[in-house]
Amino acid sequence: MNEEEIKNTIFHLLMNIAPDTEPGQLQPNDNIRQTLAIDSFDYLQFIVAMDKAFGMETPEEDYGKIETLDSLMNYIGEHQHSHG
Numbered sequence: 001m002n003e004e005e006i007k008n009t010i011f012h013l014l015m016n017i018a019p020d021t022e023p024g025q026l027q028p029n030d031n032i033r034q035t036l037a038i039d040s041f042d043y044l045q046f047i048v049a050m051d052k053a054f055g056m057e058t059p060e061e062d063y064g065k066i067e068t069l070d071s072l073m074n075y076i077g078e079h080q081h082s083h084g
Contacts, residue, residue, distance in 0.1 A: 028070035
């Protein structure tokens with residue numbers, strides 16, 4: 001998956017969790033939860049969906065590493081399992 005595909009998948013997952021938000025407006029260094037006003041339960045749902053979408057498992061101690069769009073994309077790039 002290239003960067004554009006990763007970003008589109010993230011936005012799609014965020015819109016499922018927070019349908020009233022505009023993930024496309026996120027800047028690379030924006031805090032995702034704060035910017036989109038996502039509570040911790042919904043953010044956990046997002047992480048579970050993201051792990052499933054990218055075939056990875058994000059441990060709770062890594063949640064602090066994926067607070068911005070930029071850090072999340074880097075994290076996925078390093079941890080996703082290639083399909084095919």
